[in-house]
Amino acid sequence: ANWSFEVSRSQEILEFNQGENYVSWLPLAHVFGQLVDNHTWIKDALHLHVVDSPLSIVDYAKEVKPHLFIGVPRIYEKIYSNLKSVIDSKTVIKVGLKIPLLSSIFKGLLKNAVGFSNTRFAGTGAAPINPEILKLFxxxxxxxxxxxxxxxNTAIATTNYDGNNKIGTVGKAINETEIKIADDGEILIRGKHVMKGYYKNPDATNETVINEWLHTGDIGKIDAEGYLSITGRKKEIYVSSGGKNIAPLVIEETMKSIPLVSQCYLVGDKRKYCTALFTLDVGVILRDKVHVERNKIPKDPNEQLAVLKEKGFSLADFTDSKDTFKEIELDVNKLNNRFSNP
Incomplete structure (x- = not known):
């Protein structure tokens, strides 16, 4: 019942057409992977192309040219970084995108470069995504x-879709789904797609599903138009020395959109301000600092480090660099404008 409800409700707002290409890479142990690969694929007769490694998903997209694409923010961050690198380094493209008669040509070239020339729409979830990525796409x-x-709740509870798309939110509730915000800010969900409970774990079930309402553990808000925004995880929120509640997840995911940054970890509990620990993206270092051709940059991080060494560099050359620090600091300052002070 959960699956039939979820499939029918999602297909009322997301259009899938027979014969369209779709790149499959989500694990089938993942509920969203099951929704698309096991149910939508069969119901709508999509042409499913299975990726042998998530590291190769963009290469598969270039070959398959999917009509539909499902990803997580980290994948789109990589694509965004590559697109921005091309646009910012080519004045003719940057200018051409602003000229109506030329923009369609340059858009086509950029879309083809990442395998999205046929893509009608793409979807993202599982973690917050930088709105700038959504705007560029x-x-x-x-x-x-x-x-x-x-x-x-069997995958989708809310989503943006054609005609109802508000950047910075995760969309409106799908049909026959109720969303409300508890007094402490927690997002609650009720609908036929909500589970009956955890297998042989009544204690966890009683803590999570109360009077048919699923307690998600996520903190959010609903605006006047019914769009839901996620602000963080309830259990991850900490309090600054000034008494302000801080949700690190949204900040961390936003900072990861900085081209040179691979991962971000935020610290700030009982402190006057937040401090971030960054790891660097070796692929971007090879592309932008060592000037290795894109098609010669391996996807495996260990292989990337080997190429860096072959070129006469070590990772420490960049982690200890004042220029690297200043470049990231500049991007951090720009992104900080989206967040209030602790």
């Missing part, structure tokens, strides 16, 4: 819709 006529849900 939309500017290239690739609608990238952000949605929200979890295993306990």
């Amino acid at each position: 939309l500017s290239l006529d690739i609608p990238l819709y952000e949605g929200y849900g979890m295993t306990e």
